[in-house]
Amino acid sequence: MFDYNTQASKFKFQGEIVVPGDKSIGHTAIALGALANGVTQISNFSYSDDLTVTAKVFEKLGAKIHTEMSTDDMIIKGVNHQLKSLDEPLNVDNVGALESLLLGILATNTNEYVIQGGKYLSKRSIQRLVKLLKEMGVKIQQLTDNVLPVKIQGSDNLKGITYQQDISSAQIKSGLVLAGIYAKSPTVIIRKLPTRDHTEILANYFGANIVTTPETITVNPEKTELTGQSLTIPGDFSSAALYIAGALLSKGSQIRLPKVGLNSTRIGLLKVAKQMGANIILESHSINSVEPFGDLVIKSQQLHGTKITAQQVPFIIDEIPLVALMASQAEGQTVIEGIHDVHLQLSDRIRNMRVELAKLGIIMQVNDDSIVIEGEQKIKVKDNVDSHNDHRIAMMLCIASILTETPFKIKNIESIDISYPSFLSDMKKVLVAR
Ligand SMILES: O=C(O)C1=C[C@@H](OP(=O)(O)O)[C@@H](O)[C@H](O)C1
Numbered sequence: 001m002f003d004y005n006t007q008a009s010k011f012k013f014q015g016e017i018v019v020p021g022d023k024s025i026g027h028t029a030i031a032l033g034a035l036a037n038g039v040t041q042i043s044n045f046s047y048s049d050d051l052t053v054t055a056k057v058f059e060k061l062g063a064k065i066h067t068e069m070s071t072d073d074m075i076i077k078g079v080n081h082q083l084k085s086l087d088e089p090l091n092v093d094n095v096g097a098l099e100s101l102l103l104g105i106l107a108t109n110t111n112e113y114v115i116q117g118g119k120y121l122s123k124r125s126i127q128r129l130v131k132l133l134k135e136m137g138v139k140i141q142q143l144t145d146n147v148l149p150v151k152i153q154g155s156d157n158l159k160g161i162t163y164q165q166d167i168s169s170a171q172i173k174s175g176l177v178l179a180g181i182y183a184k185s186p187t188v189i190i191r192k193l194p195t196r197d198h199t200e201i202l203a204n205y206f207g208a209n210i211v212t213t214p215e216t217i218t219v220n221p222e223k224t225e226l227t228g229q230s231l232t233i234p235g236d237f238s239s240a241a242l243y244i245a246g247a248l249l250s251k252g253s254q255i256r257l258p259k260v261g262l263n264s265t266r267i268g269l270l271k272v273a274k275q276m277g278a279n280i281i282l283e284s285h286s287i288n289s290v291e292p293f294g295d296l297v298i299k300s301q302q303l304h305g306t307k308i309t310a311q312q313v314p315f316i317i318d319e320i321p322l323v324a325l326m327a328s329q330a331e332g333q334t335v336i337e338g339i340h341d342v343h344l345q346l347s348d349r350i351r352n353m354r355v356e357l358a359k360l361g362i363i364m365q366v367n368d369d370s371i372v373i374e375g376e377q378k379i380k381v382k383d384n385v386d387s388h389n390d391h392r393i394a395m396m397l398c399i400a401s402i403l404t405e406t407p408f409k410i411k412n413i414e415s416i417d418i419s420y421p422s423f424l425s426d427m428k429k430v431l432v433a434r
């Protein structure tokens with residue numbers, strides 16, 4: 001509903017910016033803290049629209065959540081797996097990560113719940129996870145075919161299952177892992193490709209017994225008791241990626257990003273940038289925390305095209321719009337393979353980024369299983385652009401805007417609140433006209 005007017009100047013990045021805490025880890029930490037016995041203390045928790053929805057849902061289910069806004073500390077008193085029964089539906093809005101975590105958790109409880117979703121989640125199929133949970137013994141009734149709302153009644157006698165992944169989705173995996181924690185027998189997930197692993201890492205930190213190999217994830221439920229923990233959430237790599245792409249592309253840039261999350265399943269963009277010829281400096285690296293983090297220094301560099309394989313795609317899943325922008329400014333062609341088997345993101349993200357970048361004169365070919373992007377495309381503004389209420393597209397378009405002197409409008413800019421509400425003001429702090 002709000003238009004953002006970009007500026008009639010090219011910019012470069014200079015200085016240092018601390019990005020907010022990771023959204024994906026935030027969802028998982030709230031879910032586990034709410035479910036656990038005792039108190040969980042989360043440092044560097046950053047509220048965004050999506051995390052507000054998650055906190056509200058778990059408060060409704062009985063968890064007590066206190067947030068110290070001045071210090072970004074969140075304290076959760078968990079329900080020790082005794083979820084409150086409810087007469088009203090739980091609304092997950094358009095928060096995909098919450099939808100699957102919640103289905104997995106409610107699967108383990110005998111109360112009946114209704115889960116509702118917003119515009120996008122009322123269209124995105126949840127058939128895969130529903131089918132798997134039903135195999136475990138959960139009763140799920142879908143009021144419309146394969147989408148939210150659903151009525152779910154879990155069981156305290158769930159049977160572990162073996163799931164051969166047919167799609168590389170971290171969310172489906174997370175739902176199944178959480179259901180498996182309280183089942184009566186082990187659940188085994190045979191991987192298609194590795195995806196982000198925050199759920200496995202944090203669940204083990206809270207007391208679960210999940211064994212991972214490159215090929216499998218085994219959830220051993222025997223005697224599992226989740227206990228409240230203390231943890232610090234690192235900076236969100238997906239937010240840092242905006243500055244990484246922006247600084248690489250805008251001549252004369254140098255930016256430092258302290259304490260960014262560096263979980264290897266999230267930082268595919270660093271590998272892609274390296275393949276494209278970039279040298280990103282890692283100044284310090286802490287691996288002794290629950291999730292690794294470090295300081296990154298990025299300078300503008302001329303990039304060249306590359307081939308991004310299907311195995312790399314889950315590790316750049318939320319950064320594909322930024323990778324497309326980088327590819328369009330590099331020398332030569334870039335191909336992103338294996339896009340067919342990824343989970344449909346929020347809006348139809350790949351289609352929407354293609355349509356909106358075309359309005360800025362950036363053309364790409366989207367095939368059934370690949371994207372082909374020619375390099376050295378000049379940005380030529382032909383029309384105003386639209387975020388399609390997708391925060392990743394809105395913020396990528398903001399980065400594109402600093403590469404051109406021609407101003408344009410970004411419609412529905414408020415979608416940035418989904419993950420990074422302070423993005424525009426943060427970005428301004430480190431932008432210098434060139
Ligand atoms: O688990 C998560 O927090 C997420 C997993 C990813 O989805 P899929 O791997 O299911 O596609 C990612 O795109 C989404 O933004 C958040």
Ligand SMILES: C=C(OP(=O)(O)O)C(=O)O
Binds near residue numbers: 346
């Ligand atoms: C799609 C995203 O998140 P979710 O799937 O949780 O809505 C995202 O953060 O880009």
